[in-house]
Amino acid sequence: MSPPVPVLPALLSEPERPALRFADRALTYGELGTAAGTLAGRISGAGRVAVWATPTLETAVGVVAALLAGVPAVPLNPKTGERELTHIVGDSAPALVLAAPGDELPSALAGLKRQDIAVDTAAKPDTPARLPAEPDDPESPALIVYTSGTTGAPKGAVLPRRAITTTLDALAEAWEWTADDVLVHALPLFHVHGLILGVLGPLRRGGEVRHLGRFSAEGVARELGAGGTMLFGVPTMYHRLAETLDSDPELAKALAGARLLVSGSAALPVYDHERIAAGTGRQVIERYGMTETLMNTSVPVGGGARPGSVGLPLRGVGLRLVEEDGSEITSYDGETVGEIQVRGPNLFSGYLNRPDATAAAFDGDWFRTGDMAVRDADGYVRIVGRKATDLIKSGGYKIGAGEIENALLDHPDVREVAVTGEPDPDLGERVVAWVVAADPERPPSAEALADHVAAQLAPHKRPRTVRYLESLPRNDMGKIMKRALRHD
Template sequence: MLLPSLSGDGPDRADAVSVDGHVISREALRASAGAVAADIAGAATVAVLASPSVPTVAAIVGGLLSGVAVVPVPPDTGAAELAHVLTDSGAELLLAGEPEAPVLVDCPIPVLPVDVARRGELSGVDPDPSTTGLILYTSGTTGPPKGVLLSHAAIRAGIDAVAHAWDWTDEDVLVQGLPLYHVHGLILGLLGPLRVGSPLVHTRRPTPGRYAAARGSMYFGVPTVWGRVCAEPAAARALSAARLLVSGSAPLPAPVFAELEALTGHRPVERYGMTETLITLSTRADGPRRVGSVGRPVRGVQARLVDDTGAPVPADGRTFGALQIRGATLFDGYLHLPEKTAETFTADGWFRTGDVATVDEAGDFRIVGRASADIIKSGGYRIGAGEIEDCLLTHPQVREVAVVGAPHADLGQEVVAFIVGEESLAARSLVTYVEKRLSRHKRPRHVHVVESLPRNALGKVQKATLLSLLESGTLPGSV
């Protein structure tokens, strides 16, 4: 069974799930999910407006346990994107704990309110593991978002693998405040506790104060969250009693890693994954955790690095290679896009992640970045943007940084840095700062001081947006 804690065979727990202070027991969640299952009987696919709420939890669980494919929809989605997702997925109903949400005014399919006070019975028939459980929409560099098909089997394997890596048991209490429509907050952060049997405290928003007050044993966050936690030392110190702090969805800057350790006594676990692969690499609860390392393949997963010719790269911790994955956690393809699906796999069945990494002799991986955005080819050199970003973040007046490769007539690409820092920061000095610490060809040729960096819901910097602004000439502070 995908969520054995809701099988009805084990003990009830009054605090199975708490969202922003609203608590539901295992028995009540099972009964509420049963009512949802009755409402959607006969449907093949349903969408769920995935606002952080107990009704959202009941809707997702009801869909999954009844064998209906669930399409989580961000609550802040725009009308055009909503229409695309609903039409492309073939969703027949949209389940909503907040049926009056503005985005639903012109919803093209029927909206079904979710009332957690209603009760029903689940069939008790476990869906076939090959059944599609979730269709998660992910955006690429071009075209509308693509539907990623994730089976019950992949979801099970993904949760079990990280539970093994992190020594996650039903004795833990997980605290997180991440969106319920991505792998991190939904599969790991919601379905994970319901599969493992540990209580979940969802803080609705991942603020330092809410994290500190939750008193959990495990905490999930993205780098932006951990940076904000460190900015409030009292809140950070309150996490010292936890067992594990997990960071993902983007690289954790070295200064934040160090500050988090200093304030909490914990070296955070970092992991790597994608919507298409779930979590595939992770440091371990009982193993070394080094800045920048995302550890080794989790149980049931294999990883390899290859060069431009497809040959293996040396495990020297320095040589870049294209990261490829295979194993039990992989998706079943992009909905309605068989050619696009085929393009992402090699002839021998490995998934091309599009990320570039290094691996050392011990088998630990470090993600350098996206091949399209984070590997800068300048004057014959291959330069990792992450290395320059890590260097700039050691400057005492720099708070945030993003490095990109901008088109250059002579070099092919030139290194450009976008900085969020103190008012007194002299941008030109950063060029010299990098040149003294790294090779000269890695220095930024231009530095732009900006008020903030564009990020998505999980805190990932949107480098394509920065390049567009750079091309349009609308960025201030060029040196």
Template sequence: MARLFRLADVDRTGIRRCEAVRRIVERVGQRRISGGAVAVTVPDLFPRLTHADSRPALFIGDEAWTYAELAGAALEHAALLERNGVEAGDRVAVWAQPDLCTAAAMIGNAVAGVATVPLNPKLGSSELAHIYDDSVPKLAFCAEGHDVPHEVAAVPSLRAAYSPDGASLPALPIDESPALVLYTSGTTGPPKGVVLTRRNIAANLDALAEAWEWTERDTVVHSLPLIHAHGLVLGLLGSLRVGGALHYVPRFTPKSVGEALVDPRHEQTMLFAVPTMFHRIAEAAEHDGGLRDALCRSRLLVSGSAGLSLREHQRVQTLTGRGVHERYGLTETLINCGVPASQAPMPGYVGPPLPGVELKLVDDQRQEIDAYDDQTIGEVVVRSAAVFAGYLNREDATAAVLDEEGWFHTGDLGTRSERGAIRILGRRSTDLIKTGGYRVGAGEIEACLLEHPSVREVAVVGIPDEDLGQRIAAFVVLRPGEDEDSAALTGFVAERLSPHKRPREVHFTTELPRNAMGKVQKKLLAPASGG
């Protein structure tokens, strides 16, 4: 049975806690006092936490913390780690429960100089065992009041509920220290641990702040898991980096998101969501004037983690008179491209590369493709200060995707317009279909089928074929009340795209398999049509 430590068990008087907090500040702090003001002498990851005040930092459910309270809770957490034998350079797992103390633990880990391994509360026992075996965390933290899904004897559980007084953090230097180990979805084998440094995170968030004009006036509203780049790095750490706030909605519903967007405590808001969420929000907004108004009032609507269909773009535009800005990234690179806030949304495109990001397209031999015709398909390759440090314990896997010149090969297919805007067509492994001597991007066919009035969702894959090499198959979810008509859909594509891009098979299904971020799991579809 795993050992269980609780805050009350190790600190009943508060005296030891105060002493530990003081030692943490003295050891980590790199500040000087001048004229009564604090001047940071090193680049600081979270400047407002270093000069913490009563400005709101986090809203989760019905609870909220100021920057001073968050800083105080983070110091309590760092002190608790010290008392439990955790040292700088260790890794500490954090169950990503929707709780203020979860955020405090992640920031407190940074104060203590340890890397955070976020854990999805929905992990199965074998998945957790793999992550623990790979990352070897010293402890696993879970906010008091939440269940620990699985206990592992080798990794003690740490429980705490912080009730902090106001404080400020020592400056957290922006360096090559590992900050996060995020585990990939494991679509090509067991999940790999992506090591992101403080410099990776700061570089990417600063580029996004420039592109989206993201400032301390903004409150980000989102309902995304706190285990991925989108919800954790952008949503939580990004909000703290710019000195704004995060309003986290623990359970997604269009109504709850709408209420958060118009919360009177927020000066202005930005909505971060995935396409599935925008689809459901738009459906609800068609019958809810209050939700439409909430979307109109948000300063920026941002979609990511998968492509937003042209139909959903148009739907939101029609309902609200404003559009959705898309962005593109991976766990290993964070965000590479984004439509700037200063520009109108670009349906079908993820915008140009962010400031500081180099991007090129390459062919199958990894030779650069110098094409700006929006037709030539290549693999997207990027280089920036945000590119990860590598896969934990997997030098072989790192070398396969990160070359000697620092270029990361994403495995994503894209085209580039005359103006440099990138259009993502899908994954090379599942979305590049080689049929009858042609190279076809599945995303282009999906976008076409989604324009058909009977189609609600669609996924296109390549199926092995003795004659064509691969034949194009479409898996379609129809809108309620629509009839199954394969010929109509095939003809619809053939009329709008080149004939070789038409589906040779159409399979109707009630739903598409998706992961926690709403991405379609195409490898679960292809075998179903193999025969």
């Protein structure tokens, strides 16, 4: 059965209720309806529109306007390089680009008609907003979000309205998310986490979004301390919060008062879980999703502390683990590693202009995520890494890099770590640890780290090689770019 439409039923429910705040600029639901409704009238029938997705009020208004107009929006990362941006614009073929007045756009967008997103926060509407009727087809494309392009040119994942509403409603159930919640975050607005969960999620519930513009521990403390109830972040952000807790009692108090702390986009190290729990009394919960699937699993509210786990499948999501030959793994032993495949109404419609890539991504109606995981006896899922970069086949064993990384991060002399596999004439692959030491002048020895892992996990999972770095290569979301780790 199709989920309910429209995507934003709360838009006209309480016009005086706060909706969006970016720094010192804010809109009520009535003001958002007026601004987005006016823009929707201008872009109606445009085919597709690109959105220059800066972390601003204008971006949020532009995406809401596209939803109201029934026009697919293509969020563009302002930090994307010229070559990649040219590919995305050529592939998605938007009719125009939405941008904030004064935004300087790169030459890759020079051929597009520009439509400024007019948002006057000082102007109060005289009459209630008159909004266009949203499309009533749940399969109508809402967003085209481009993948990171780590294995080739970025692909545009077509996300229908059905996937967005299904995911947001399932998360509302798992997180007990209501209109009374005030979400604080500082995530970019060109991807699923920051835009769909972080902006459309609260707006669908009728709650409030407070975007920091730029992440800082001070901003988190300020907004959570002033009525914020939820915080969304990525592991890099939570790591910085954990580092600041001991010296900032106001931050500790603010985090302790939050109803829900959610981390996503990559695994949050167990060490940071434990530091935040010890300093605030609050547990960070994790969820798991992808651009193509939106959200698949989450630790539910009241589900208990589960550091290292991404929880249970959300309502409506089918999830299975499979062997390399495609056979299903039926064991729930916390040890057997398999690739995650999912199916359900949360999935994308396909890759834009890429029927071949779309077909290759599915095993029947199951989407191949490329993520490797184990399942505990109660069904909780623990991701151990990506099939392409984090599955290490050593001495006849299948080893997930993620569990070794968590073990190494538990060592007091390790600040950051990434684990990869490298060819080995005897083992097939050997486990390699790339370590950022807590004290670069006195790094832990390779033998000490190997013994530490062997004692916590198993001898065959210990790193055979340790390489020391000053820092790990990361992308804009804080994910470690393992493909950049090479030994000459």
